[in-house]
Amino acid sequence: MARLSRRKDATRWPRMSSTFWAVLLLTALLLLYCGQLAAGTCEIVTLDRDSSQPRRTIARQTARCACKKGQIAGTTRARPACVDAGIVRKKQWCEMVPCLEDEGCDLLVNKSGWTCTQPGGRVKTTTAL
Numbered sequence: 001m002a003r004l005s006r007r008k009d010a011t012r013w014p015r016m017s018s019t020f021w022a023v024l025l026l027t028a029l030l031l032l033y034c035g036q037l038a039a040g041t042c043e044i045v046t047l048d049r050d051s052s053q054p055r056r057t058i059a060r061q062t063a064r065c066a067c068k069k070g071q072i073a074g075t076t077r078a079r080p081a082c083v084d085a086g087i088v089r090k091k092q093w094c095e096m097v098p099c100l101e102d103e104g105c106d107l108l109v110n111k112s113g114w115t116c117t118q119p120g121g122r123v124k125t126t127t128a129l
Contacts, residue, residue, distance in 0.1 A: 040066070040071070043065075044061060047061050063080035070084065072084075074096045075098040077101070078116070083096040088128075091107075091111040103119075108127070112127050
């Protein structure tokens, strides 16, 4: 039975210049860094709106946050933000200032969310998951 011989040069890494490996390493680090959020910041990942019902729009938003210790994802001025974890734990939603400046905030009776009332009387209701 004939033995298959291995080529000695087949197991070696390709010879590339040190500049090539430095550029490859820096590129990998840059890609890794760019995928991270700065501490204490949030970004909207998905936003879906459903206006199929008259006089009512249902919006669902998913955000990605990189909160600091003692913080959790929440809403400030109608934008995703990192807020004190105690606010969420106690369900005191209006303490995180979720409404815009000219809107009034009211807690829902069952503490499942809040409403933002605009000066014209329009109401936006937000429920937390």
